Amino acid sequence: MIVYTPENHLPLIAKVEAHLGERLLGREEKSHYHQFKVLAKDARALIQFLRDEPGLGFAMFIDLTAVDYLKYPVAQPERFAVITTLLSPSLGIRVQVKAFVAGGEPRIPSLADLYAGANWTEREVWDLYGIEFLGHPDLKRILMPDDFDGHPLRKDYPLRGRGERGNFPVYHATTQKPQGDA
Amino acid sequence: MGVSGTTNDWATTTLDTAVNWARANSLWPMPFGTACCGIEMMAAFMAKYDTARFGSEVMKFSPRQSDLLIVSGRISLKMMPVLQRIWEQMPEPKWCISMGACASSGGVFDTYTLIQGVDQFIPVDAYMPGCPPRPEAFLDALMMVQEKAKKGQAKSQEYVTGDASSDPARSVAFRTPDTHYRHGADRSTPAKEKSGG
Numbered sequence: 532m533i534v535y536t537p538e539n540h541l542p543l544i545a546k547v548e549a550h551l552g553e554r555l556l557g558r559e560e561k562s563h564y565h566q567f568k569v570l571a572k573d574a575r576a577l578i579q580f581l582r583d584e585p586g587l588g589f590a591m592f593i594d595l596t597a598v599d600y601l602k603y604p605v606a607q608p609e610r611f612a613v614i615t616t617l618l619s620p621s622l623g624i625r626v627q628v629k630a631f632v633a634g635g636e637p638r639i640p641s642l643a644d645l646y647a648g649a650n651w652t653e654r655e656v657w658d659l660y661g662i663e664f665l666g667h668p669d670l671k672r673i674l675m676p677d678d679f680d681g682h683p684l685r686k687d688y689p690l691r692g693r694g695e696r697g698n699f700p701v702y703h704a705t706t707q708k709p710q711g712d713a
Numbered sequence: 714m715g716v717s718g719t720t721n722d723w724a725t726t727t728l729d730t731a732v733n734w735a736r737a738n739s740l741w742p743m744p745f746g747t748a749c750c751g752i753e754m755m756a757a758f759m760a761k762y763d764t765a766r767f768g769s770e771v772m773k774f775s776p777r778q779s780d781l782l783i784v785s786g787r788i789s790l791k792m793m794p795v796l797q798r799i800w801e802q803m804p805e806p807k808w809c810i811s812m813g814a815c816a817s818s819g820g821v822f823d824t825y826t827l828i829q830g831v832d833q834f835i836p837v838d839a840y841m842p843g844c845p846p847r848p849e850a851f852l853d854a855l856m857m858v859q860e861k862a863k864k865g866q867a868k869s870q871e872y873v874t875g876d877a878s879s880d881p882a883r884s885v886a887f888r889t890p891d892t893h894y895r896h897g898a899d900r901s902t903p904a905k906e907k908s909g910g
Contacts (some may be wrong), residue, residue, distance in 0.1 A: 675826070677789050683825050692825025695790055 535563035540624060544586065550580050556608060556631070564616075564625035574613065574630030575640040581617060581626060582645060589626060590615040592646035597656045601634075601686035608705035610634030611662055615642065615649075632662055641667040716856065729865060736780070736806065737862035738768040740855070743779035743803065745796060748786030750845040752815035757848035767855055776802040781858060782835075785845075787815035788828045789868045800835045806867045811837040814844045836868035 537560070548555060556568040570575055581589040586639055589660040593616040600607040609631035616627050632639050641664035653664040654673040661682035664670055672679065679695070682689055742764075746780035748756055758764050758772060776799045788796055800809070811831055814820035817840045819829035831837060838861055841856040846854075861867060 679790075688825070690824055695825060696829060697828070 533640040534623075537620070540565055543622070543624060544625065546584065546587065547577070547581070548586075551577060561627070562657070564627060564703070566614075566627040566629055568608075568629045568631070570608070571613070571630045571632045571637075571639040574628055574643075575642065576706070577628055578617070578642060579645060580613060581619075581628075588621045589619045589620060590621055591618040592642075592648040593618050593625070595649055595652035595656065597660045597662055597684075598646065598687045599660060607631065611637050611660060613662060614641050615657065638665055639663075640665050641670075643667050661685065724837050733863050733865045737859040739766070739829070739864065740769040740775050740781040740858065741779040742769055742781045742783050743799065744774070744783050744785065745799065745859045746783075746785045747788060747792065748783035748815060748845075750816065752847040753848060754783060754812060754851060757802055758878050760864075762848040762852060764852070764855060767852070767859065769855060775801075777804065777890055779803060780807045782807065782809040784809065784816040784831050784835075784837075785812035787820065787822055789826050789830055790828065791826075793828050793831075793834060797834060804860075807866075807869055808838045808862065808867055809835060809869070810839045810841060810854050810858060814840045814842065817841070820844060838868045849879065853893055890907065893906070899905035 541542060544558065544565060547702060548558075548632070551567075551569065551573065553595055554569060556570065558568065559566045568576065573651045578589075595613065595615045597610045597614065600610055600612065611632040611634065613632055614627055614631045616625060616631070618625050630639060632666075641653055643653060643664070644666070650668070651673060653667055656662050657664060657670050658672045658674050660683055671677070675683065681693070683692070740880065744751065744754060746752075756762060758770065764770050769781065776782075780803060782800055782803060797813040799808075809831075811817045815822060815827070816831050817837075819827050823829070830833065832840075841850050841854045843850050
């Protein structure tokens, strides 16, 4: 069981701050972990540092998800954020890396070669947010149908869709009885 | 059973009545449980509520050996072609129960990905309200289907499927699977114009 003790996180924070310097946009203490905010171009380097630096050992990939801040009331550095959660089994510490990705054509380096678990989660983020993961081995849709257009979790995607729901083959009621004995 | 006359040891009836009576009391369900309604459906099949009393305890996970489709749960865009394929594989006569709010109307999920009622796409004989419905509601719907079966009625007999080009009278525009998911696409447009990606 992992018990959150803030003092245990201080060496980690110091190492990350020393490594990133100016490139660290901010840090936020969450309920039982810390979140480091960077720009998309620095995210992979930070995650690789967290994984490979002796004494850190964030070897376990927990999750990767994204946020669209398009209509968020508080101003954010960029429109999208890709959030990676990691766990260090040796330290017993979780950490989050929040990488801000510009709108337009959002792009961020893939983590699929660092963590095998990132493969499908990045496909999911691509599917639903349209964030392209550069260097991903097989970036294709995972949840939505293959020929779906658009990325439905973006805040500018209409909730009720753009007519996909009605665009199906249908059994039509007719006045004709089918041929033969039913 | 429409028994015309009885004495101590014999009865007369029409063949249709006898066949319909047999069908109504041996409905073999094809469960299509995609959500929490599926759990209530399982409860209805278990010993306490016991659909075996109605002759329909044989859950067939093979559509070709079943005649009652139970759509229990929400059906997404991606799942609808699967459900339609299963429905088409079931032999006539066949019946369909739309179980719960989601299968009947989309429920609370008025979103881009959810079918707003499976009755838009397959014929439904009995709708079951509830979110999810209790097993009693399930038994009620089952008895409604039995009543229909005894009369030789099925919603599927009012519907036809097929290619509009082969018989224009049958359908205004039967859409091929290729045209799925295209945004606001003209439903009569050939699928070949689909853009890549």
